Amino acid sequence: MCAISQEIWSDVLAYVRNNISEVEYHTWFAPVKTLGVREGSLVLGVRNSFAQEWFRKHYLQLLEDALRSLGAENPQVSFEVLPAVQEAMIMPETSAPAPAPKVASPPRPARSGPDPELSKILNPKYTFENFVVGPNNNLAHAAALAVAESPGKAYNPLFIYGDVGLGKTHLMHAVGHYLAEKYPEKRIAYVSTESFTNELINSIRDDKTTQFRDRYRSVDLLLVDDIQFLARKERTQEEFFHTFNALYENHKQIILSSDRPPKDIQTLEGRLRSRFEWGLITDIQSPEFETRVAILKMNAEQANINIPQDVLELIARQVTTNIRELEGALMRVVAFSSLNNVPFSRAVASKALSNVFAPQELQVEMPEVVRAAAQLFEVTTEQIRGTGRARDVVVPRQIAMYLIRELTPHSLPEIGQYFGRDHSTVMHAINKVSDSVKKDEEMAAQVSRLRRHLEGLHETDGEGSS
Numbered sequence: 001m002c003a004i005s006q007e008i009w010s011d012v013l014a015y016v017r018n019n020i021s022e023v024e025y026h027t028w029f030a031p032v033k034t035l036g037v038r039e040g041s042l043v044l045g046v047r048n049s050f051a052q053e054w055f056r057k058h059y060l061q062l063l064e065d066a067l068r069s070l071g072a073e074n075p076q077v078s079f080e081v082l083p084a085v086q087e088a089m090i091m092p093e094t095s096a097p098a099p100a101p102k103v104a105s106p107p108r109p110a111r112s113g114p115d116p117e118l119s120k121i122l123n124p125k126y127t128f129e130n131f132v133v134g135p136n137n138n139l140a141h142a143a144a145l146a147v148a149e150s151p152g153k154a155y156n157p158l159f160i161y162g163d164v165g166l167g168k169t170h171l172m173h174a175v176g177h178y179l180a181e182k183y184p185e186k187r188i189a190y191v192s193t194e195s196f197t198n199e200l201i202n203s204i205r206d207d208k209t210t211q212f213r214d215r216y217r218s219v220d221l222l223l224v225d226d227i228q229f230l231a232r233k234e235r236t237q238e239e240f241f242h243t244f245n246a247l248y249e250n251h252k253q254i255i256l257s258s259d260r261p262p263k264d265i266q267t268l269e270g271r272l273r274s275r276f277e278w279g280l281i282t283d284i285q286s287p288e289f290e291t292r293v294a295i296l297k298m299n300a301e302q303a304n305i306n307i308p309q310d311v312l313e314l315i316a317r318q319v320t321t322n323i324r325e326l327e328g329a330l331m332r333v334v335a336f337s338s339l340n341n342v343p344f345s346r347a348v349a350s351k352a353l354s355n356v357f358a359p360q361e362l363q364v365e366m367p368e369v370v371r372a373a374a375q376l377f378e379v380t381t382e383q384i385r386g387t388g389r390a391r392d393v394v395v396p397r398q399i400a401m402y403l404i405r406e407l408t409p410h411s412l413p414e415i416g417q418y419f420g421r422d423h424s425t426v427m428h429a430i431n432k433v434s435d436s437v438k439k440d441e442e443m444a445a446q447v448s449r450l451r452r453h454l455e456g457l458h459e460t461d462g463e464g465s466s
């Protein structure tokens with residue numbers, strides 16, 4: 001089963017589930033298997049001809065609505081009866097209670113506890129190999145790696161904070177996977193603060209606080225997500241304080257994530273706050289354009305989907321601040337192209353995203369970029385757009401082309417036309433700058449300064465949709 005069909009099917013199932021009863025869902029939809037998208041039609045495998053008829057009569061409209069919500073303009077669904085053997089094989093897997101995880105919103109593991117099964121609750125996708133390192137997250141990544149290599153010794157606790165959907169959970173799980181692989185005997189617990197609180201409440205109710213304490217105080221690595229939710233929960237704070245101390249004193253590693261630094265978590269007891277500050281506090285910022293493109297590229301490659309670079313760039317320009325949404329946008333484009341049976345292109349991507357994301361509001365124009373580059377490099381705009389080949393005008397010209405490509409929707413031929421050159425010259429300039437910013441710090445700083453300046457000019461418009 002190809003990854004795209006699986007993704008589409010997951011989204012369709014989520015839609016269906018929201019629109020029918022749980023009983024209906026489990027009776028009819030849980031055993032269905034997606035057989036792929038053929039010529040724009042989603043093909044579903046059902047158990048027998050009775051089910052086939054039932055689906056046609058009762059659920060066709062719902063399924064078409066689901067596909068429409070994913071961008072299909074002329075949604076089509078067909079049903080095929082699965083061969084009996086195949087059915088027997090797929091039943092156990094497809095009758096699982098929840099639909100497959102969505103890229104746009106990966107599920108949190110529901111439970112945790114330091115038993116040998118713990119490593120299984122870590123999302124298998126959240127590894128160091130799958131984490132794209134950029135200027136926005138390199139410190140957090142380096143710290144996580146250091147902790148993974150020397151748990152309990154490098155930084156304890158490691159406190160990672162940042163806005164939603166920027167990879168905090170991913171990094172935590174990556175440490176868990178690394179450790180689980182290197183030291184299979186180590187005990188690892190991942191828990192959200194909400195689950196920790198609920199488990200504590202239940203343990204008090206059931207008179208099982210000793211077991212609760214044993215569970216959390218006997219692990220080698222404790223990963224706690226969304227620790228900001230400890231605010232105003234005095235009893236949980238008290239319990240967590242003791243858990244923390246027990247682990248810390250035994251040199252066990254603790255990693256905490258939060259949407260803000262400890263000093264900004266209101267009503268957090270001073271003694272806990274100070275403990276959170278004992279180790280290393282590191283943040284993750286929103287990814288820059290190039291990091292966003294790299295993340296999209298990795299996701300597309302992993303799903304075995306070949307998407308042109310300029311389409312990835314368009315998506316990266318559209319979603320700027322949340323990687324979960326960035327991944328959701330990519331899947332939307334993939335679903336749209338597959339369901340409408342059209343190849344990937346910038347136009348298709350724009351269309352696929354137009355219902356969900358406001359059009360890119362950062363309306364930088366080509367002359368603005370040229371003006372800004374001219375000002376920074378102390379040359380004239382005419383020189384930048386002219387034919388001179390001296391280095392002091394060639395570099396600003398190439399940087400201007402590069403930033404126009406990044407910040408505006410113009411195509412290579414359009415940019416070429418503006419500079420009186422053909423698109424391959426523009427492509428060469430862009431590749432050159434792209435290479436240079438990786439090797440030459442001064443160049444990287446100049447490009448980044450110009451970008452910030454241009455984005456700043458439009459800040460009141462908002463920087464995109466997310």
Ligand SMILES: Nc1ncnc2c1ncn2[C@@H]1O[C@H](COP(=O)(O)OP(=O)(O)OP(=O)(O)O)[C@@H](O)[C@H]1O
Nearest residue numbers: 130131132163164165166167168169170295323324
């Ligand atoms: N640097 C990265 N490289 C590749 N994928 C990333 C990166 N950062 C985040 N992601 C992906 O983005 C999605 C959201 O990440 P994650 O759930 O870790 O965010 P979070 O910061 O924990 O968000 P929240 O605050 O909502 O819990 C995941 O699918 C994750 O794999």
